[in-house]
Amino acid sequence: MTIATEKSDTPGRRRHRGEHRVTIEDVARQAGVAPITVSRALNTPDKVSLKFRKRIDLAVETLGYVPNLIAGGLASAGIRMIPVIVPSLSILTYIEVIHGIQQTLEASGYQVLLGSTDFNLERETALVDSVLGYSPSGVILTGLKHSDRTIRRLQSWGRPVVEMMELGEGGIDMNVGVDNTQVGATMARHLLERGYRRIAYLGTGMTHDYRAMQRYEGHHQILREAGVESERLFQHDEPSSYDIGRQLFLEAREACPELEALHFANDNLAAGAILEANRRGIRVPEDIAIGGYLGLSLSEHLTPRLTTVAVPRFEMGVAAARLLLMRLEEQASIATQLDIGHQLMVREST
Amino acid sequence: MTIATEKSDTPGRRRHRGEHRVTIEDVARQAGVAPITVSRALNTPDKVSLKFRKRIDLAVETLGYVPNLIAGGLASAGIRMIPVIVPSLSILTYIEVIHGIQQTLEASGYQVLLGSTDFNLERETALVDSVLGYSPSGVILTGLKHSDRTIRRLQSWGRPVVEMMELGEGGIDMNVGVDNTQVGATMARHLLERGYRRIAYLGTGMTHDYRAMQRYEGHHQILREAGVESERLFQHDEPSSYDIGRQLFLEAREACPELEALHFANDNLAAGAILEANRRGIRVPEDIAIGGYLGLSLSEHLTPRLTTVAVPRFEMGVAAARLLLMRLEEQASIATQLDIGHQLMVREST
């Protein structure tokens, strides 16, 4: 028998592992009120008289009471928590979006629960199933493609859901993001306008990251419409990095020495290429032009400064969180779909 | 009156907002067993006969049952969740550590709850108070300095706590990190060995980030012991960035043209400096040597490649999570303190 020996333990009460947490009942006793009054003093202070409020605050302080959020959650069918589900935590883009979300939600008293799927829809399904078990206030997930099960569950769930990063029809609920096809098209158009005709696209992870694929498709379509060779594509499957950018750069130059411009799937790759060009004395854009995507701060500090299509990633996170909060706070949610936009930053590398 | 009209609703039962979640009771009824058997089939399958397990699995599947983790948490006094509390989500270091933690914990079925303090101890205290309300399985926090309240609460809490990033005595429970003073000293020693004597330290956020200050102190002490001018310090209060690195570089050169080597507080700053040097045709290390800290992958791709003190950040996260898991799974926790180490990477910039 390992019954807890806490002095104030009500006899017969089950205690877990000898832990004695201060409960709302302890506070109530100390303050000479009913537990529910303590609850109200904490959650809706204006519904409690100043006299009691003071006594309760004092009791809370002396006892060091911390509300059991789990119990509160069970009773009120929900907790102030928002799961955020992203494909990867090693990709800076998602990190910056998470940062925006986290900062916004935490300021409103919500906690962020992190989940990552590795671009695997089954893992996403399992994750969503699991986190819904917490009865969170809402959910933020990445992209518009999900398993049928996830879509069904979330649609019938009745709480706010934001799908982010990508824009499109038929979303579950709310949607913030960019039009990836347009992003790819924008850079392709710019390259054509600059007079380049022999253009290649170089990227990573396009077999599992369909948003990366969409950007390539935007690029591809613009080139085709312009009547130039549009299928020059170099890709690796590893995650993007400076080193893969370097390799892609070298491979493309070797396979296709006549190339005039390189459209990289992101600034990391493009930076790797420029850094390698610097090292080898290859002139950019005279020998070969380079364009990127994202608008990483690094891109402004390279020589030459990188031309890129910038997307406000932190702000996208803030926007996703705001949409959710608007719903939660019952203000009318004006937009159910929000294009966060993208901007071509013409600099020196093209 | 908005009473739920679900057919199988027990009369008189209170329902929240018309939501009808499938409960363990529904599954039990469908499978013709007691609820506890369903619970066991899900949590400890080997304690349930195959016959029942099959029937239960089927019922779970057809009903689409998803366990209410909140209710389970209340009943069993804890949930599989680990709050991770860091100072900032805009600093890459913490992100990489979080990544390691998240990957490790998620693989063992734990969820990561994210909290950030902005280097503010009061916010940390409030956050810890708040997340303990979830009865999480353990907690990971940053650094060894906390409010008395936080330390007391966590010490008497009885569940595993890991303090990370920093190494030292008097921790709450377990501790993984690096010796920041040694990190600073290592680079300073290297610079001296290379023959540099006029050396400056350039950093950011040292007023609020005491770990940054510790690295400077390590640097300072080595220079003093060597009998060279040790108080050359340039600092900004904004967060580190390539641009601040660039500015610091320019300021130091202007204020002190005789400088031979610059010890930057991190690779971001150092990279900003090298990039600016590239642009201006300043030769590194011939005109001025540059050293960094962190071991960012970018540092290997710069020209010249950056000499830096590398710290395995991702691995530190993995290690923190592992320590926690070992405790949770009742394996003897061998080390209660773990030095994750640091490594001087001598490259071209010094």
Next chain:
DNA sequence: CTGTTAGCGCGTTCAC
């Protein structure tokens, strides 16, 4: 291996 009973700590509901 399976079931019964009794809460976990709180907030909702309804009465005062």
Next chain:
DNA sequence: GTGAACGCGCTAACAG
């Protein structure tokens, strides 16, 4: 403005 009773959905403890 305050309180009593009840139950949120699940699992620990104990018995069979």
